[in-house]
Amino acid sequence: MIITKTPFRMSFFGGGTDMKEFYEQYGGAVLSTTFDKYCYVTVRHLPRFFKYTSEFAYANIERVTDVDQIEHPLIRNLMKFKEMHEIRLSYEADLPARTGLGTSSSFAVGMLNAFYGMKGKRVDKRRLADEAIYAERVLCNEAGGIQDQIAAAFGGLNRIDMSKDGYKVTPVIISNQRKREFNDNLMLFFTGFSRFSSDIQKGTKKSMADKTKQLLEMKALVDQAEDILTDAHSDLNEFGRLLDYTWKLKRGISAGISTDSIDAIYQKAIVAGATGGKLLGAGGGGFLLFYVEQDKQPQVMNALQDLLYVPFEFENDGTQVVYFKAEDYEIPERFQTEGDSTK
DSSP states (O other), rough: OEEEEEEEEEEOOOOTTHHHHHHHHHHHEEEEEEEEEEEEEEEEETTTTTSSSEEEEESSEESSSSSGGOSSSSHHHHHEEEETTTTEEEEEEEESSSSSSOHHHHHHHHHHHHHHTTTTTTOOOHHHHHHHHIIIIIIIIOOOOOOHHHHHOOOSSOOOOEEETTEEEEOOOOOOOHHHHHHTTTTEEESOOOHHHHHHHHHHHHGGOOOHHHHHHHHHHHHHHHHHHHHHTTTTHHHHHHHHHHHHHHHHHHHTSSHHHHHHHHHHHHTOOEEEEEEEESSSSSEEEEEGGGHHHHHHHHHHHTTTOOOOBOOOOEEEEEEEOOOOOOOOOGOSSSSSSTT
16 A cells, blocks of 8 residues: 655746647746645555446545546546556645646546555656656647646756756755745735636637747746846845736636636735735636735735635655555456566
């Protein structure tokens, strides 16, 4: 039996530049962090007492006798990809799915980590990120970028640079005191709306050719934001002002990124004292992140009292195996393949 714990992420700058169609031509850059809200994937071998051979519990419960019967596309494809059989898998999370926090990618990374553990293998974070990207973008054919899988695997406050040659993860080096002040000036609210990120990304992808100028500017903002964080003499409030600017740029990429309701909530927060903010993820709903000086946070809390406030702290570890107990298990002959059956 194995349990993995994988963090969710919040992306500050550069979202959209991590899509293959853009970064292979122009290069992409993202500034993001993981934080202390997680998904947990538990996997164990299923005893052979049941009419079904595998069971999956997430928002639904599936019991199947063949991998091809699995309805959840990510589970089905990863089961095939990693040649997993006769298992019981459960997914639990601290926050809801389809809310702009990279939840599906965290699930992919956590599931891969668990599958490797079940086979008695430990792989590095880059391999987990690469295979999660392959699973979502190729096997599942879902539109979107590659930052979520990388963030979930590596963890921490990072700059991620992407090009046709691959990607590089660079930790943002700041003092503990400055990082704490930065964390304390961020407020996260759940809007109550959620949509499939891949549906919004399809619209973004279609409009991308006409929005290259905005995306290049969004990429350049990563440099400015990183400079603000790493320069101990810079005013952190400038980070909040940049968030406001990038949010306005992002809204111009696609009509599906914001809604009238989200715009109204955002304006309430600004009037109450927020320096800036943005909707996390592809858009359409989910979580709003605001940069608010601490003396103004009570007013923002009051203005957004109808929304759920979610306190959080940055985390640095990325996906982890938090529990492992070896099981004696022999793969039935019907599942054996030529070569290494624990591939």
